[in-house]
Amino acid sequence: MESDRIKWNRRFGSEDSYxxxxxxxxxxxxxxxxxxLAPGRRxxxxxxxxxxxSVFLAQHGFGVTALDISDTGLARGRRRAEEAGVDVDFQQIDLEGFNISxxxxxxxxxxxxxxDLIPAEVQALSPGGILVFDTIRESEALLASHNPAYLLGTGELRRIFEEFSGDILLYEEVNAGEMPTARLLFRMAFP
Ligand SMILES: C[S@@+](CC[C@H](N)C(=O)[O-])C[C@H]1O[C@@H](n2cnc3c(N)ncnc32)[C@H](O)[C@@H]1O
Structure with a gap:
Protein backbone atom coordinates (compact mmCIF):
# COMPACT_ATOMS: atom_id res chain seq x y z
CA MET A 1 0.00 0.00 0.00
CA GLU A 2 1.17 3.50 -0.80
CA SER A 3 0.59 4.52 2.83
CA ASP A 4 3.07 1.79 3.96
CA ARG A 5 5.69 3.14 1.57
CA ILE A 6 5.25 6.68 2.88
CA LYS A 7 5.24 5.59 6.54
CA TRP A 8 8.40 3.47 6.19
CA ASN A 9 10.24 6.01 4.05
CA ARG A 10 9.63 8.51 6.85
CA ARG A 11 10.86 6.11 9.53
CA PHE A 12 13.99 5.13 7.62
CA GLY A 13 14.62 8.75 6.65
CA SER A 14 14.44 9.99 10.24
CA GLU A 15 17.32 7.86 11.57
CA ASP A 16 20.75 6.82 10.34
CA SER A 17 19.80 3.21 10.83
CA TYR A 18 16.35 2.11 11.96
CA LEU A 37 20.60 -27.64 6.02
CA ALA A 38 19.67 -25.36 3.10
CA PRO A 39 19.77 -27.48 -0.06
CA GLY A 40 21.27 -24.62 -2.11
CA ARG A 41 22.17 -20.97 -1.86
CA ARG A 42 19.18 -19.05 -3.28
CA SER A 54 20.21 -9.57 3.10
CA VAL A 55 23.81 -8.30 3.20
CA PHE A 56 24.67 -10.77 5.98
CA LEU A 57 23.32 -13.70 3.94
CA ALA A 58 25.19 -12.53 0.83
CA GLN A 59 28.36 -12.43 2.94
CA HIS A 60 27.63 -16.08 3.80
CA GLY A 61 27.50 -17.12 0.17
CA PHE A 62 23.78 -16.79 -0.60
CA GLY A 63 22.46 -15.25 -3.80
CA VAL A 64 19.89 -12.94 -2.23
CA THR A 65 16.71 -11.42 -3.63
CA ALA A 66 15.41 -8.78 -1.21
CA LEU A 67 11.92 -7.30 -1.42
CA ASP A 68 10.48 -4.22 0.26
CA ILE A 69 8.09 -1.38 -0.46
CA SER A 70 10.29 1.42 0.90
CA ASP A 71 12.57 3.04 -1.66
CA THR A 72 14.43 4.79 1.19
CA GLY A 73 15.12 1.44 2.91
CA LEU A 74 16.14 -0.19 -0.38
CA ALA A 75 18.50 2.66 -1.28
CA ARG A 76 20.23 2.21 2.06
CA GLY A 77 20.37 -1.56 1.50
CA ARG A 78 22.01 -1.06 -1.91
CA ARG A 79 24.59 1.25 -0.34
CA ARG A 80 25.32 -1.23 2.44
CA ALA A 81 25.74 -4.08 -0.04
CA GLU A 82 28.14 -1.98 -2.11
CA GLU A 83 30.15 -1.06 0.99
CA ALA A 84 30.29 -4.74 1.97
CA GLY A 85 31.35 -5.72 -1.55
CA VAL A 86 28.43 -8.13 -2.11
CA ASP A 87 25.65 -8.36 -4.68
CA VAL A 88 22.02 -8.33 -3.52
CA ASP A 89 19.06 -8.08 -5.89
CA PHE A 90 16.96 -5.44 -4.10
CA GLN A 91 13.47 -4.99 -5.59
CA GLN A 92 10.73 -2.51 -4.73
CA ILE A 93 7.59 -4.59 -4.27
CA ASP A 94 4.28 -4.12 -2.47
CA LEU A 95 3.94 -7.54 -0.81
CA GLU A 96 0.18 -7.19 -0.28
CA GLY A 97 -1.38 -9.51 -2.84
CA PHE A 98 2.04 -10.27 -4.33
CA ASN A 99 2.69 -13.64 -6.02
CA ILE A 100 6.18 -14.90 -5.22
CA SER A 101 7.76 -16.42 -8.31
CA ASP A 116 -1.91 -14.00 3.78
CA LEU A 117 1.60 -14.12 2.35
CA ILE A 118 2.84 -16.98 4.56
CA PRO A 119 1.48 -19.86 2.38
CA ALA A 120 3.23 -18.30 -0.65
CA GLU A 121 6.49 -18.04 1.32
CA VAL A 122 6.27 -21.75 2.10
CA GLN A 123 5.36 -22.62 -1.50
CA ALA A 124 8.42 -20.75 -2.71
CA LEU A 125 10.71 -23.14 -0.81
CA SER A 126 12.63 -25.78 -2.71
CA PRO A 127 12.42 -29.34 -1.28
CA GLY A 128 14.27 -29.31 2.05
CA GLY A 129 14.36 -25.49 1.95
CA ILE A 130 14.46 -23.50 5.18
CA LEU A 131 12.14 -20.71 6.29
CA VAL A 132 13.14 -18.46 9.18
CA PHE A 133 10.47 -16.32 10.81
CA ASP A 134 10.87 -13.90 13.69
CA THR A 135 8.34 -11.20 14.48
CA ILE A 136 6.55 -9.37 17.26
CA ARG A 137 3.87 -10.96 19.44
CA GLU A 138 1.04 -9.11 21.11
CA SER A 139 1.27 -7.97 24.72
CA GLU A 140 -0.95 -5.67 26.73
CA ALA A 141 1.49 -2.79 26.33
CA LEU A 142 1.88 -3.27 22.57
CA LEU A 143 -1.84 -3.66 21.95
CA ALA A 144 -2.33 -0.16 23.37
CA SER A 145 -0.17 1.38 20.64
CA HIS A 146 0.00 -1.13 17.73
CA ASN A 147 -2.44 -2.38 15.13
CA PRO A 148 -3.28 -5.99 16.26
CA ALA A 149 -3.16 -7.07 12.59
CA TYR A 150 0.64 -6.73 12.78
CA LEU A 151 1.07 -8.69 16.02
CA LEU A 152 1.17 -12.47 16.42
CA GLY A 153 -1.02 -14.12 19.04
CA THR A 154 0.38 -16.58 21.57
CA GLY A 155 1.14 -19.89 19.82
CA GLU A 156 -0.18 -18.54 16.53
CA LEU A 157 3.00 -18.90 14.47
CA ARG A 158 3.38 -22.55 15.46
CA ARG A 159 -0.27 -23.27 14.62
CA ILE A 160 0.12 -21.68 11.17
CA PHE A 161 3.19 -23.76 10.30
CA GLU A 162 1.76 -27.02 11.66
CA GLU A 163 -0.55 -26.96 8.63
CA PHE A 164 2.33 -27.12 6.13
CA SER A 165 4.11 -30.16 4.84
CA GLY A 166 7.49 -30.12 6.57
CA ASP A 167 9.09 -29.93 10.01
CA ILE A 168 9.20 -27.20 12.60
CA LEU A 169 12.85 -27.46 13.69
CA LEU A 170 12.58 -24.74 16.32
CA TYR A 171 9.77 -22.68 17.80
CA GLU A 172 10.14 -20.28 20.68
CA GLU A 173 8.38 -17.34 22.19
CA VAL A 174 10.80 -14.83 23.63
CA ASN A 175 9.84 -12.21 26.22
CA ALA A 176 12.93 -10.03 26.22
CA GLY A 177 12.20 -6.36 26.89
CA GLU A 178 9.12 -4.59 25.60
CA MET A 179 8.99 -6.51 22.32
CA PRO A 180 7.90 -10.12 22.84
CA THR A 181 8.56 -12.15 19.70
CA ALA A 182 7.91 -15.58 18.22
CA ARG A 183 10.67 -17.29 16.25
CA LEU A 184 10.53 -20.31 14.08
CA LEU A 185 12.73 -22.44 11.84
CA PHE A 186 10.80 -24.56 9.37
CA ARG A 187 12.09 -27.11 6.88
CA MET A 188 10.07 -27.95 3.77
CA ALA A 189 9.37 -31.64 3.22
CA PHE A 190 11.17 -33.56 0.51
CA PRO A 191 8.73 -35.03 -2.06
C1 LIG B 1 10.31 -3.44 10.94
S1 LIG B 1 10.84 -3.33 9.25
C2 LIG B 1 11.73 -4.86 9.10
C3 LIG B 1 12.89 -4.79 8.15
C4 LIG B 1 13.77 -6.03 8.08
N1 LIG B 1 13.02 -7.26 7.87
C5 LIG B 1 14.63 -6.15 9.29
O1 LIG B 1 14.30 -6.93 10.21
O2 LIG B 1 15.64 -5.43 9.37
C6 LIG B 1 9.34 -3.68 8.34
C7 LIG B 1 9.52 -3.56 6.84
O3 LIG B 1 8.31 -3.95 6.17
C8 LIG B 1 8.21 -3.16 5.00
N2 LIG B 1 6.82 -3.17 4.52
C9 LIG B 1 5.70 -2.72 5.17
N3 LIG B 1 4.61 -2.92 4.40
C10 LIG B 1 5.03 -3.49 3.24
C11 LIG B 1 4.37 -3.92 2.06
N4 LIG B 1 3.06 -3.82 1.90
N5 LIG B 1 5.13 -4.48 1.07
C12 LIG B 1 6.48 -4.59 1.21
N6 LIG B 1 7.15 -4.20 2.32
C13 LIG B 1 6.44 -3.66 3.31
C14 LIG B 1 8.67 -1.79 5.44
O4 LIG B 1 9.04 -0.96 4.37
C15 LIG B 1 9.84 -2.15 6.36
O5 LIG B 1 11.06 -2.16 5.66
Missing amino acids: LGERPSPFLLQEIGRIRQ ALDIACGEGRN GQYDLVINFNFLLR
Missing part, protein backbone atom coordinates in the same frame (compact mmCIF):
# COMPACT_ATOMS: atom_id res chain seq x y z
CA LEU A 19 17.08 -1.46 13.09
CA GLY A 20 20.85 -1.23 13.20
CA GLU A 21 23.46 -2.54 10.83
CA ARG A 22 24.06 -5.89 12.46
CA PRO A 23 21.96 -8.87 11.38
CA SER A 24 19.09 -10.05 13.50
CA PRO A 25 20.42 -11.96 16.57
CA PHE A 26 18.24 -14.98 15.68
CA LEU A 27 19.70 -15.16 12.16
CA LEU A 28 23.18 -14.81 13.61
CA GLN A 29 22.45 -17.61 16.07
CA GLU A 30 21.09 -19.96 13.40
CA ILE A 31 23.32 -19.23 10.39
CA GLY A 32 25.50 -22.32 10.96
CA ARG A 33 22.50 -24.65 10.97
CA ILE A 34 20.89 -22.82 8.03
CA ARG A 35 24.02 -23.18 5.89
CA GLN A 36 24.24 -26.84 6.78
CA ALA A 43 17.67 -16.82 -0.60
CA LEU A 44 14.66 -14.51 -0.40
CA ASP A 45 14.42 -11.73 2.21
CA ILE A 46 10.79 -10.71 2.74
CA ALA A 47 10.37 -7.03 3.73
CA CYS A 48 14.14 -6.57 3.88
CA GLY A 49 14.04 -2.95 5.13
CA GLU A 50 17.56 -1.53 5.04
CA GLY A 51 19.00 -4.89 4.09
CA ARG A 52 20.91 -5.79 7.25
CA ASN A 53 19.95 -9.49 6.92
CA GLY A 102 10.76 -18.72 -8.33
CA GLN A 103 12.06 -21.22 -5.79
CA TYR A 104 14.35 -20.49 -2.89
CA ASP A 105 16.48 -22.63 -0.60
CA LEU A 106 16.04 -20.10 2.19
CA VAL A 107 13.25 -17.62 2.89
CA ILE A 108 13.54 -15.17 5.78
CA ASN A 109 10.80 -13.03 7.31
CA PHE A 110 11.92 -10.70 10.09
CA ASN A 111 9.83 -8.06 11.88
CA PHE A 112 7.04 -8.18 9.33
CA LEU A 113 3.65 -9.87 9.43
CA LEU A 114 1.39 -10.40 6.45
CA ARG A 115 -0.53 -13.54 7.31
Whole structure:
Protein backbone atom coordinates (compact mmCIF):
# COMPACT_ATOMS: atom_id res chain seq x y z
CA MET A 1 0.00 0.00 0.00
CA GLU A 2 1.17 3.50 -0.80
CA SER A 3 0.59 4.52 2.83
CA ASP A 4 3.07 1.79 3.96
CA ARG A 5 5.69 3.14 1.57
CA ILE A 6 5.25 6.68 2.88
CA LYS A 7 5.24 5.59 6.54
CA TRP A 8 8.40 3.47 6.19
CA ASN A 9 10.24 6.01 4.05
CA ARG A 10 9.63 8.51 6.85
CA ARG A 11 10.86 6.11 9.53
CA PHE A 12 13.99 5.13 7.62
CA GLY A 13 14.62 8.75 6.65
CA SER A 14 14.44 9.99 10.24
CA GLU A 15 17.32 7.86 11.57
CA ASP A 16 20.75 6.82 10.34
CA SER A 17 19.80 3.21 10.83
CA TYR A 18 16.35 2.11 11.96
CA LEU A 19 17.08 -1.46 13.09
CA GLY A 20 20.85 -1.23 13.20
CA GLU A 21 23.46 -2.54 10.83
CA ARG A 22 24.06 -5.89 12.46
CA PRO A 23 21.96 -8.87 11.38
CA SER A 24 19.09 -10.05 13.50
CA PRO A 25 20.42 -11.96 16.57
CA PHE A 26 18.24 -14.98 15.68
CA LEU A 27 19.70 -15.16 12.16
CA LEU A 28 23.18 -14.81 13.61
CA GLN A 29 22.45 -17.61 16.07
CA GLU A 30 21.09 -19.96 13.40
CA ILE A 31 23.32 -19.23 10.39
CA GLY A 32 25.50 -22.32 10.96
CA ARG A 33 22.50 -24.65 10.97
CA ILE A 34 20.89 -22.82 8.03
CA ARG A 35 24.02 -23.18 5.89
CA GLN A 36 24.24 -26.84 6.78
CA LEU A 37 20.60 -27.64 6.02
CA ALA A 38 19.67 -25.36 3.10
CA PRO A 39 19.77 -27.48 -0.06
CA GLY A 40 21.27 -24.62 -2.11
CA ARG A 41 22.17 -20.97 -1.86
CA ARG A 42 19.18 -19.05 -3.28
CA ALA A 43 17.67 -16.82 -0.60
CA LEU A 44 14.66 -14.51 -0.40
CA ASP A 45 14.42 -11.73 2.21
CA ILE A 46 10.79 -10.71 2.74
CA ALA A 47 10.37 -7.03 3.73
CA CYS A 48 14.14 -6.57 3.88
CA GLY A 49 14.04 -2.95 5.13
CA GLU A 50 17.56 -1.53 5.04
CA GLY A 51 19.00 -4.89 4.09
CA ARG A 52 20.91 -5.79 7.25
CA ASN A 53 19.95 -9.49 6.92
CA SER A 54 20.21 -9.57 3.10
CA VAL A 55 23.81 -8.30 3.20
CA PHE A 56 24.67 -10.77 5.98
CA LEU A 57 23.32 -13.70 3.94
CA ALA A 58 25.19 -12.53 0.83
CA GLN A 59 28.36 -12.43 2.94
CA HIS A 60 27.63 -16.08 3.80
CA GLY A 61 27.50 -17.12 0.17
CA PHE A 62 23.78 -16.79 -0.60
CA GLY A 63 22.46 -15.25 -3.80
CA VAL A 64 19.89 -12.94 -2.23
CA THR A 65 16.71 -11.42 -3.63
CA ALA A 66 15.41 -8.78 -1.21
CA LEU A 67 11.92 -7.30 -1.42
CA ASP A 68 10.48 -4.22 0.26
CA ILE A 69 8.09 -1.38 -0.46
CA SER A 70 10.29 1.42 0.90
CA ASP A 71 12.57 3.04 -1.66
CA THR A 72 14.43 4.79 1.19
CA GLY A 73 15.12 1.44 2.91
CA LEU A 74 16.14 -0.19 -0.38
CA ALA A 75 18.50 2.66 -1.28
CA ARG A 76 20.23 2.21 2.06
CA GLY A 77 20.37 -1.56 1.50
CA ARG A 78 22.01 -1.06 -1.91
CA ARG A 79 24.59 1.25 -0.34
CA ARG A 80 25.32 -1.23 2.44
CA ALA A 81 25.74 -4.08 -0.04
CA GLU A 82 28.14 -1.98 -2.11
CA GLU A 83 30.15 -1.06 0.99
CA ALA A 84 30.29 -4.74 1.97
CA GLY A 85 31.35 -5.72 -1.55
CA VAL A 86 28.43 -8.13 -2.11
CA ASP A 87 25.65 -8.36 -4.68
CA VAL A 88 22.02 -8.33 -3.52
CA ASP A 89 19.06 -8.08 -5.89
CA PHE A 90 16.96 -5.44 -4.10
CA GLN A 91 13.47 -4.99 -5.59
CA GLN A 92 10.73 -2.51 -4.73
CA ILE A 93 7.59 -4.59 -4.27
CA ASP A 94 4.28 -4.12 -2.47
CA LEU A 95 3.94 -7.54 -0.81
CA GLU A 96 0.18 -7.19 -0.28
CA GLY A 97 -1.38 -9.51 -2.84
CA PHE A 98 2.04 -10.27 -4.33
CA ASN A 99 2.69 -13.64 -6.02
CA ILE A 100 6.18 -14.90 -5.22
CA SER A 101 7.76 -16.42 -8.31
CA GLY A 102 10.76 -18.72 -8.33
CA GLN A 103 12.06 -21.22 -5.79
CA TYR A 104 14.35 -20.49 -2.89
CA ASP A 105 16.48 -22.63 -0.60
CA LEU A 106 16.04 -20.10 2.19
CA VAL A 107 13.25 -17.62 2.89
CA ILE A 108 13.54 -15.17 5.78
CA ASN A 109 10.80 -13.03 7.31
CA PHE A 110 11.92 -10.70 10.09
CA ASN A 111 9.83 -8.06 11.88
CA PHE A 112 7.04 -8.18 9.33
CA LEU A 113 3.65 -9.87 9.43
CA LEU A 114 1.39 -10.40 6.45
CA ARG A 115 -0.53 -13.54 7.31
CA ASP A 116 -1.91 -14.00 3.78
CA LEU A 117 1.60 -14.12 2.35
CA ILE A 118 2.84 -16.98 4.56
CA PRO A 119 1.48 -19.86 2.38
CA ALA A 120 3.23 -18.30 -0.65
CA GLU A 121 6.49 -18.04 1.32
CA VAL A 122 6.27 -21.75 2.10
CA GLN A 123 5.36 -22.62 -1.50
CA ALA A 124 8.42 -20.75 -2.71
CA LEU A 125 10.71 -23.14 -0.81
CA SER A 126 12.63 -25.78 -2.71
CA PRO A 127 12.42 -29.34 -1.28
CA GLY A 128 14.27 -29.31 2.05
CA GLY A 129 14.36 -25.49 1.95
CA ILE A 130 14.46 -23.50 5.18
CA LEU A 131 12.14 -20.71 6.29
CA VAL A 132 13.14 -18.46 9.18
CA PHE A 133 10.47 -16.32 10.81
CA ASP A 134 10.87 -13.90 13.69
CA THR A 135 8.34 -11.20 14.48
CA ILE A 136 6.55 -9.37 17.26
CA ARG A 137 3.87 -10.96 19.44
CA GLU A 138 1.04 -9.11 21.11
CA SER A 139 1.27 -7.97 24.72
CA GLU A 140 -0.95 -5.67 26.73
CA ALA A 141 1.49 -2.79 26.33
CA LEU A 142 1.88 -3.27 22.57
CA LEU A 143 -1.84 -3.66 21.95
CA ALA A 144 -2.33 -0.16 23.37
CA SER A 145 -0.17 1.38 20.64
CA HIS A 146 0.00 -1.13 17.73
CA ASN A 147 -2.44 -2.38 15.13
CA PRO A 148 -3.28 -5.99 16.26
CA ALA A 149 -3.16 -7.07 12.59
CA TYR A 150 0.64 -6.73 12.78
CA LEU A 151 1.07 -8.69 16.02
CA LEU A 152 1.17 -12.47 16.42
CA GLY A 153 -1.02 -14.12 19.04
CA THR A 154 0.38 -16.58 21.57
CA GLY A 155 1.14 -19.89 19.82
CA GLU A 156 -0.18 -18.54 16.53
CA LEU A 157 3.00 -18.90 14.47
CA ARG A 158 3.38 -22.55 15.46
CA ARG A 159 -0.27 -23.27 14.62
CA ILE A 160 0.12 -21.68 11.17
CA PHE A 161 3.19 -23.76 10.30
CA GLU A 162 1.76 -27.02 11.66
CA GLU A 163 -0.55 -26.96 8.63
CA PHE A 164 2.33 -27.12 6.13
CA SER A 165 4.11 -30.16 4.84
CA GLY A 166 7.49 -30.12 6.57
CA ASP A 167 9.09 -29.93 10.01
CA ILE A 168 9.20 -27.20 12.60
CA LEU A 169 12.85 -27.46 13.69
CA LEU A 170 12.58 -24.74 16.32
CA TYR A 171 9.77 -22.68 17.80
CA GLU A 172 10.14 -20.28 20.68
CA GLU A 173 8.38 -17.34 22.19
CA VAL A 174 10.80 -14.83 23.63
CA ASN A 175 9.84 -12.21 26.22
CA ALA A 176 12.93 -10.03 26.22
CA GLY A 177 12.20 -6.36 26.89
CA GLU A 178 9.12 -4.59 25.60
CA MET A 179 8.99 -6.51 22.32
CA PRO A 180 7.90 -10.12 22.84
CA THR A 181 8.56 -12.15 19.70
CA ALA A 182 7.91 -15.58 18.22
CA ARG A 183 10.67 -17.29 16.25
CA LEU A 184 10.53 -20.31 14.08
CA LEU A 185 12.73 -22.44 11.84
CA PHE A 186 10.80 -24.56 9.37
CA ARG A 187 12.09 -27.11 6.88
CA MET A 188 10.07 -27.95 3.77
CA ALA A 189 9.37 -31.64 3.22
CA PHE A 190 11.17 -33.56 0.51
CA PRO A 191 8.73 -35.03 -2.06
C1 LIG B 1 10.31 -3.44 10.94
S1 LIG B 1 10.84 -3.33 9.25
C2 LIG B 1 11.73 -4.86 9.10
C3 LIG B 1 12.89 -4.79 8.15
C4 LIG B 1 13.77 -6.03 8.08
N1 LIG B 1 13.02 -7.26 7.87
C5 LIG B 1 14.63 -6.15 9.29
O1 LIG B 1 14.30 -6.93 10.21
O2 LIG B 1 15.64 -5.43 9.37
C6 LIG B 1 9.34 -3.68 8.34
C7 LIG B 1 9.52 -3.56 6.84
O3 LIG B 1 8.31 -3.95 6.17
C8 LIG B 1 8.21 -3.16 5.00
N2 LIG B 1 6.82 -3.17 4.52
C9 LIG B 1 5.70 -2.72 5.17
N3 LIG B 1 4.61 -2.92 4.40
C10 LIG B 1 5.03 -3.49 3.24
C11 LIG B 1 4.37 -3.92 2.06
N4 LIG B 1 3.06 -3.82 1.90
N5 LIG B 1 5.13 -4.48 1.07
C12 LIG B 1 6.48 -4.59 1.21
N6 LIG B 1 7.15 -4.20 2.32
C13 LIG B 1 6.44 -3.66 3.31
C14 LIG B 1 8.67 -1.79 5.44
O4 LIG B 1 9.04 -0.96 4.37
C15 LIG B 1 9.84 -2.15 6.36
O5 LIG B 1 11.06 -2.16 5.66
